[in-house]
Amino acid sequence: MSTKVMPLELIDKCIGSRLWVIMKNSKELCGTLRGFDDYVNMVLDDVTEYTMVDGVKEKTKLEQILLNGNNIAVLVPGGDPEA
Amino acid sequence: MSSISAPLDLIRLSLDERVYVKCRSSRELRGKLHAYDQHLNMVLSDVEETVERVEVDEETDEVIVKKESRSVDMLFVRGDVVILVSPPLRTT
Amino acid sequence: MSELAASKPETTEDNNNDNDSLTPSTFLKTVLGRPVTVHLSSSSRYTGILSCLDGYMNIAMEQTEEYEGGQLKAKYGDVFIRGNNVMYIATEKKIK
Numbered sequence: 001m002s003t004k005v006m007p008l009e010l011i012d013k014c015i016g017s018r019l020w021v022i023m024k025n026s027k028e029l030c031g032t033l034r035g036f037d038d039y040v041n042m043v044l045d046d047v048t049e050y051t052m053v054d055g056v057k058e059k060t061k062l063e064q065i066l067l068n069g070n071n072i073a074v075l076v077p078g079g080d081p082e083a
Numbered sequence: 084m085s086s087i088s089a090p091l092d093l094i095r096l097s098l099d100e101r102v103y104v105k106c107r108s109s110r111e112l113r114g115k116l117h118a119y120d121q122h123l124n125m126v127l128s129d130v131e132e133t134v135e136r137v138e139v140d141e142e143t144d145e146v147i148v149k150k151e152s153r154s155v156d157m158l159f160v161r162g163d164v165v166i167l168v169s170p171p172l173r174t175t
Numbered sequence: 176m177s178e179l180a181a182s183k184p185e186t187t188e189d190n191n192n193d194n195d196s197l198t199p200s201t202f203l204k205t206v207l208g209r210p211v212t213v214h215l216s217s218s219s220r221y222t223g224i225l226s227c228l229d230g231y232m233n234i235a236m237e238q239t240e241e242y243e244g245g246q247l248k249a250k251y252g253d254v255f256i257r258g259n260n261v262m263y264i265a266t267e268k269k270i271k
Contacts, residue, residue: 015196023262025216035196043202047265051218065265066202068232068258071216087226090233093255104250123257166215168255 011036011075019044020079023071026052030080031065040069094119097170102127104160105167109135112160122162130155176255204229210267211236219243224256225264232258 011019015034021029021042031044047062087093097116102111104125111134114127136149183241206225213234225241234256241249 015190027262035198035201037199041199043197043199062265063267065263066199066206067263068261070259071262087235089229090235092254093226093235093253140251150246162257163259165257166217166260167257169251170253 008036008038008040010045010077011040014075018078020076021067021072022074022076024073025071029065029067031062036069037041038074040072040075042067042069087107091119091121093170094123094168097168100170102163103169105169106160106164107166108164110164111135112158114155114158120162123160123165124162124164125160125169126157127160128157130145130158132158184269206264206266212265212267213256214262214265215256216262217260219248221256223251227254228264229258232261232264234258234261235262 011033013056015035017033018030019033019042021044022030023029028050029044029047029052031047034043034045036042043066045064045066047060049060051058051060087096094116098119100116102112102116104114104127106112112127112130112132114130117126117128119125122137129156131152132147133150136151138147138149139145140147177237187260207227208244209243211225213236215221220242221236221239222242223236226235226237236254236256237252237253239251240247
């Protein structure tokens with residue numbers, strides 16, 4: 001009864017729900033996942049971007065983005081950096 | 084820009100024209116574009132290279148931005164350092 | 176450099192819930208000619224009209240304004256942005 005979940009299957013299950021994305025360069029994004037491709041480039045809706053500026057977290061709201069998969073470090077399904 | 088169907092077409096239309104190239108590590112180039120490839124490796128002539136250096140004055144802690152320029156007859160730019168290319172004469 | 180499956184048919188298993196998912200390649204088709212903001216990993220950003228892009232996320236834009244740290248730095252008529260520097264492309268209005 002071992003249920004193996006492939007990494008991209010997990011992301012596929014996240015479509016339509018919130019996803020927390022941690023980038024390699026200390027940026028973080030949280031948005032609703034609309035879709036992604038093999039390179040984990042992603043389309044996200046209702047995005048909040050968190051940037052560290054002089055040790056202070058700055059928030060930016062974005063309606064819809066295509067995020068380059070190149071700079072993604074970690075994906076947290078359902079996660080929220082504010083929680 | 085009606086004749087453009089791919090981003091690299093913009094570079095093709097800039098052949099033999101002067102272009103502005105923004106590179107990594109605060110380096111800017113202005114020169115005539117002779118050749119390019121799909122990596123955006125480029126050959127430029129009559130180039131003015133500008134490098135911006137940020138220094139901090141040790142006594143006053145003032146941040147000084149220094150711009151250093153030099154001229155180069157002809158150079159090759161490796162594509163991976165390129166951030167942006169623009170035909171400067173069409174710049175508003 | 177990652178290549179978007181821009182022109183490839185979407186046959187991979189991760190695109191199997193095709194009803195309500197908006198994949199990167201469909202997004203790219205719908206943003207052409209629209210006002211967008213392109214954020215680079217270097218934290219500079221470019222707003223303008225998206226003329227075209229390719230599978231490397233190379234971008235050609237018109238009427239482009241360059242911002243660094245929220246400050247307008249330069250304006251370009253036409254501009255080419257090399258795709259490897261792009262972190263994300265944001266639309267002004269949502270695409271359904």
